[in-house]
Amino acid sequence: MARLLVLLGTAAVLLGANAALNWWVDPFGEFWKPAAVREARDSQPPCLVSHEVIGGEYLPFKLDVFRARPTRTFVIGSSRVLKIGAWPGERTFANLGMPVISPEIVLRELRALPKSTPRQTMYLGVEAFWLNPSFKGFDVAPGFETRARYVLSRSAFGESLRILRRAPYVLLHRWHKERVGTSCVVGRSRPALAWRLDGSRVWSFELDPKTYHPAIDPFTTDLHKLRTGIYADWHELSAQRIRSLEQVLAFARARGWTVVGFTPPDGARYLRFFASNAVIGPRWRAFAALMPELFRRYGYRWLDFRDAGSIPCRQSDFVDGGYHTDAACSMRMRRRLDQAALKARKT
Numbered sequence: 001m002a003r004l005l006v007l008l009g010t011a012a013v014l015l016g017a018n019a020a021l022n023w024w025v026d027p028f029g030e031f032w033k034p035a036a037v038r039e040a041r042d043s044q045p046p047c048l049v050s051h052e053v054i055g056g057e058y059l060p061f062k063l064d065v066f067r068a069r070p071t072r073t074f075v076i077g078s079s080r081v082l083k084i085g086a087w088p089g090e091r092t093f094a095n096l097g098m099p100v101i102s103p104e105i106v107l108r109e110l111r112a113l114p115k116s117t118p119r120q121t122m123y124l125g126v127e128a129f130w131l132n133p134s135f136k137g138f139d140v141a142p143g144f145e146t147r148a149r150y151v152l153s154r155s156a157f158g159e160s161l162r163i164l165r166r167a168p169y170v171l172l173h174r175w176h177k178e179r180v181g182t183s184c185v186v187g188r189s190r191p192a193l194a195w196r197l198d199g200s201r202v203w204s205f206e207l208d209p210k211t212y213h214p215a216i217d218p219f220t221t222d223l224h225k226l227r228t229g230i231y232a233d234w235h236e237l238s239a240q241r242i243r244s245l246e247q248v249l250a251f252a253r254a255r256g257w258t259v260v261g262f263t264p265p266d267g268a269r270y271l272r273f274f275a276s277n278a279v280i281g282p283r284w285r286a287f288a289a290l291m292p293e294l295f296r297r298y299g300y301r302w303l304d305f306r307d308a309g310s311i312p313c314r315q316s317d318f319v320d321g322g323y324h325t326d327a328a329c330s331m332r333m334r335r336r337l338d339q340a341a342l343k344a345r346k347t
Contacts, residue, residue: 019151027159029055030150036175040186048194050187058098065199066094077125080264083330085200095199102137103244121258123337128287131241132234181208216321249298259300260340265308267322301340
């Protein structure tokens with residue numbers, strides 16, 4: 001019996017040590033680290049925050065961005081709105097967008113915002129693929145079971161050891177400040193993919209041209225491969241997702257917010273394909289007809305940015321061949337959104 005207890009105790013200690021090491025090193029960046037964000041915020045001048053210290057927990061990070069700023073205007077949507085940021089010197093803007101977000105997550109995020117904040121202006125970036133019933137969103141705040149499996153996994157332990165060999169300082173300091181190009185970044189071994197403190201994303205090549213540049217997304221007509229299959233098996237507009245969007249708009253109206261809806265642009269090759277494809281085409285046109293009417297029903301404006309030339313942006317303004325826009329194009333969208341919001345407030 002004593003030997004069994006010793007064996008069980010030893011196993012528990014080893015598992016606990018494994019979990020503690022994986023939590024501390026966090027090799028795959030699953031946990032966000034609010035202290036690192038505070039350090040970046042308190043630096044003079046403020047630093048950027050590496051994606052490594054945000055990890056997959058986008059929701060708590062974006063809520064922290066909102067609370068830390070005197071936010072009056074924010075944008076929310078998928079990864080394709082993440083380059084829309086604050087104007088120079090502007091403190092009242094926040095980007096609350098998240099990769100692979102869905103209308104349900106948008107509603108969840110809005111409900112988590114402090115109720116005591118002043119009336120907001122919301123720029124809601126709506127994706128056509130949200131209305132595909134087959135599209136599955138991303139878990140932006142993993143639960144206890146997911147976290148437990150992660151910190152106990154052998155693969156995470158192996159990667160933790162590899163990181164410690166490359167960067168021994170992590171054993172005592174989970175992150176540090178370093179220069180990437182001309183910018184200060186609070187991060188670790190891969191600091192170049194970063195976030196601004198307004199919640200907008202910084203591409204690695206914007207900090208240092210020699211670092212990672214997003215790969216050109218290979219074009220394919222296979223809907224199960226195109227953009228990771230988000231348009232596959234799309235045969236009707238999801239009534240459930242439309243109801244979720246209506247809940248978002250009703251929530252904003254109840255709060256007395258100004259709202260401008262829009263859809264991010266696509267490259268010309270994708271536009272032609274979406275318009276002509278037998279599966280996507282009818283849904284693409286139905287989406288375009290529904291959104292203005294839906295937003296108008298709640299007293300809000302809608303801007304159709306699907307064609308980049310309407311912003312105006314060039315085809316070369318996409319960093320990955322027709323999906324994500326660069327900073328210049330994204331801020332042209334911001335200017336159009338600001339103008340529409342100003343008109344809405346005057347009426």
